Amino acid sequence: MVMKPAEPRRAPELSAESAVGGSAQSPPGAGFLTPDRQAQLLHWYEQMVLIRQFEEAAAEMYTRAKIGGYLHLNIGEEATVVGSMGALAPQDYVFSNYREHGHAIVRGVSPRAVMAELFGKATGTSKGRGGSMHIFDVEKRFLGGYGIVGGALPLAVGAGFAMTYQSSDAIVMSVFGDGSTNIGAFHESLNMAELWKTPVVFLCVNNLYAMGKSVAEETPVTEIWRKACAYDMAAERVDGMDLLAVYEATTRAADRARQDRRPTLLEAVTYRYRGHSMADAGTYRTAEEVEHWRRRDPIVTFRGKLISVGLIDEAGVDEIDKRVEEIVTDAVEFADQSPFPDLSTLYDFIYCESAEEREVTGG
Amino acid sequence: MAKITYREALRQALREEMQRDPSVFLLGEDIAQFGGAYKVTQGLYDEFGPERVKDTPISEEAIVGAGIGAAMVGLRPVAEIMTINFILVAIDQIINNAAKISYMFGGQVCVPVVIRTPQGAGHQLGAQHSQNFDVYFAYVPGLKVVCPATPADAKGMLKTAIRDNNPVLFIENLALYNTVGEVPEEEYLVPFGKARIAREGRDITIVAHSRMVLTAMEAADKLAKEGIEAEVVDLRTLRPLDIQTPAESVRKTTRAIVVGEDWRSYGVSAEIAATLQEEAFDYLDAPIARVNTAGIPMPYSKPLESAALPHADKIVATAKAMLPRRFRK
Numbered sequence: 001m002v003m004k005p006a007e008p009r010r011a012p013e014l015s016a017e018s019a020v021g022g023s024a025q026s027p028p029g030a031g032f033l034t035p036d037r038q039a040q041l042l043h044w045y046e047q048m049v050l051i052r053q054f055e056e057a058a059a060e061m062y063t064r065a066k067i068g069g070y071l072h073l074n075i076g077e078e079a080t081v082v083g084s085m086g087a088l089a090p091q092d093y094v095f096s097n098y099r100e101h102g103h104a105i106v107r108g109v110s111p112r113a114v115m116a117e118l119f120g121k122a123t124g125t126s127k128g129r130g131g132s133m134h135i136f137d138v139e140k141r142f143l144g145g146y147g148i149v150g151g152a153l154p155l156a157v158g159a160g161f162a163m164t165y166q167s168s169d170a171i172v173m174s175v176f177g178d179g180s181t182n183i184g185a186f187h188e189s190l191n192m193a194e195l196w197k198t199p200v201v202f203l204c205v206n207n208l209y210a211m212g213k214s215v216a217e218e219t220p221v222t223e224i225w226r227k228a229c230a231y232d233m234a235a236e237r238v239d240g241m242d243l244l245a246v247y248e249a250t251t252r253a254a255d256r257a258r259q260d261r262r263p264t265l266l267e268a269v270t271y272r273y274r275g276h277s278m279a280d281a282g283t284y285r286t287a288e289e290v291e292h293w294r295r296r297d298p299i300v301t302f303r304g305k306l307i308s309v310g311l312i313d314e315a316g317v318d319e320i321d322k323r324v325e326e327i328v329t330d331a332v333e334f335a336d337q338s339p340f341p342d343l344s345t346l347y348d349f350i351y352c353e354s355a356e357e358r359e360v361t362g363g
Numbered sequence: 364m365a366k367i368t369y370r371e372a373l374r375q376a377l378r379e380e381m382q383r384d385p386s387v388f389l390l391g392e393d394i395a396q397f398g399g400a401y402k403v404t405q406g407l408y409d410e411f412g413p414e415r416v417k418d419t420p421i422s423e424e425a426i427v428g429a430g431i432g433a434a435m436v437g438l439r440p441v442a443e444i445m446t447i448n449f450i451l452v453a454i455d456q457i458i459n460n461a462a463k464i465s466y467m468f469g470g471q472v473c474v475p476v477v478i479r480t481p482q483g484a485g486h487q488l489g490a491q492h493s494q495n496f497d498v499y500f501a502y503v504p505g506l507k508v509v510c511p512a513t514p515a516d517a518k519g520m521l522k523t524a525i526r527d528n529n530p531v532l533f534i535e536n537l538a539l540y541n542t543v544g545e546v547p548e549e550e551y552l553v554p555f556g557k558a559r560i561a562r563e564g565r566d567i568t569i570v571a572h573s574r575m576v577l578t579a580m581e582a583a584d585k586l587a588k589e590g591i592e593a594e595v596v597d598l599r600t601l602r603p604l605d606i607q608t609p610a611e612s613v614r615k616t617t618r619a620i621v622v623g624e625d626w627r628s629y630g631v632s633a634e635i636a637a638t639l640q641e642e643a644f645d646y647l648d649a650p651i652a653r654v655n656t657a658g659i660p661m662p663y664s665k666p667l668e669s670a671a672l673p674h675a676d677k678i679v680a681t682a683k684a685m686l687p688r689r690f691r692k
Contacts, residue, residue, distance in 0.1 A: 158433035162432070162438045165414060166438075192425045348470065352475075
């Protein structure tokens with residue numbers, strides 16, 4: 001199948017069957033593991049470990065009722081998160097969904113501020129107004145986690161249009177799940193993005209389940225990347241458990257956006273070890289299936305590669321674990337000790353306005 | 364003062380703001396060479412080009428969503444939704460994104476997007492093209508909702524909307540586009556949250572917005588011929604709502620009718636009536652009355668459609684029934 005106009009690239013070793021089945025593949029980008037990139041590679045490894053430990057701590061704090069509401073974790077998806085964010089430039093914008101703690105942290109948002117937001121504290125990224133689903137950091141150009149499936153895709157198209165309008169070299173990434181690709185906003189957004197030649201990377205994190213429904217139960221097109229052909233958009237499918245594969249594929253999509261002003265639909269096939277949220281025990285999946293994917297764990301796999309080429313040793317691994325543990329412990333302590341928002345601020349931020357204007361708009 | 368149509372007033376506002384601020388751009392269905400379904404944007408494509416007058420596919424959710432996204436990164440989009448009936452497929456973007464983004468992200472970003480759209484009935488367009496949904500948006504904290512009734516307000520409020528840092532639902536009315544009124548020659552802005560006394564009177568207050576202001580004025584003329592002086596209050600803005608202006612009027616007249624082109628139950632008129640009785644209960648000499656469109660899907664057939672709509676005669680009859688016996692003939 002040839003997709004025009006941009007030549008699609010499809011990781012040939014990753015068929016739908018193998019992706020869903022999760023069999024390990026030879027890594028694309030093995031030649032990338034060279035000593036001159038050691039600092040970058042170790043940083044990525046550390047970021048994956050940070051996401052894992054941060055999310056495990058969040059889950060624990062949820063069970064201790066320090067965190068309320070919903071809590072959707074990135075555990076299992078670390079390679080997709082770090083590989084995709086790693087391919088972006090500081091000036092680029094990211095719109096995500098409600099499973100976004102990892103994206104925010106890798107984008108540079110302080111783990112303290114993210115954890116404090118989960119705790120509902122005044123020191124959180126969104127000053128306690130958002131919670132787990134609504135992390136935001138304008139400085140890091142992380143333009144938010146959104147709670148409505150597919151709802152943030154049109155925002156990315158508009159931001160992408162604005163980049164061209166403003167003659168900016170920044171691009172926009174839109175992160176969403178496989179379930180989003182069945183909603184109208186997805187189709188309107190892809191259509192408009194290609195029609196207007198907007199510099200947007202649509203990253204579908206296909207973790208094979210939309211809440212309790214498997215991809216095959218939700219759509220006849222289980223290879224999500226193929227949906228791009230309806231809009232003549234470049235597309236690619238990549239093994240989302242392989243950090244380097246995700247990084248390379250995202251780099252191609254980002255280059256296409258930055259240089260050619262063209263969008264891409266990038267599908268990263270991955271797996272969440274936990275349920276959809278903390279309230280979901282995941283009974284719709286077999287223990288064997290989960291175990292199968294755990295054997296392809298992105299952190300273990302990447303660590304093995306780094307060790308095999310001599311870029312890290314066991315002592316180095318332990319050092320990173322320890323450092324991350326300190327960061328996460330510090331984030332939890334910071335969140336716990338931070339104050340809740342003052343009740344007098346209940347009506348703050350409804351509108352962007354001066355004090356005089358607020359007199360008029362009231363509550 | 365120049366006499367121009369409501370349509371021309373809107374076009375002047377768009378042109379002036381686009382000339383003043385390069386971050387202002389328009390997007391919508393057939394707004395470019397076609398000039399818009401109701402010709403509001405006619406001529407702007409020739410003046411400003413395809414990047415600033417941007418035609419879109421028929422994708423209301425993407426139109427509104429793209430406007431929000433562009434606003435978040437520094438532009439001032441003015442999105443046109445051809446009629447308010449089509450906005451329902453974009454309501455998720457307006458309510459879950461535009462209205463929430465400032466608040467739920469702790470005030471880190473503003474969403475200066477304007478969504479222009481006409482509502483209103485009376486053109487035999489049937490059940491799916493004759494609706495009034497301003498209440499859906501006036502209900503939502505985080506939005507601003509304005510409904511100008513005159514060409515002067517249309518121009519001054521659209522300019523204010525474009526300069527506002529918040530999402531604004533700028534709700535026009537199909538039947539107002541061809542109406543004519545005086546508009547100042549010099550630059551001016553009309554602030555939000557300030558109602559207008561459209562006509563002074565001592566006997567009864569008629570509160571209205573959008574096209575119903577004209578209907579209320581017609582009713583006031585008829586009442587005047589019978590010696591009844593009605594005061595007409597044009598709300599102009601539904602959110603933020605200026606309740607003090609109509610409340611002061613009611614304290615003076617002691618009677619009020621709230622007129623709306625929307626359905627009566629749970630509508631704008633219900634909110635106004637409830638708030639007025641909170642503000643002026645001790646002054647009221649009669650229950651606050653409401654005159655609205657019949658609670659039915661709008662029928663096509665002309666006599667049925669006409670019977671469903673609020674007319675001046677209904678307001679007159681309602682007013683006379685509320686007034687003391689000396690006013691009744």
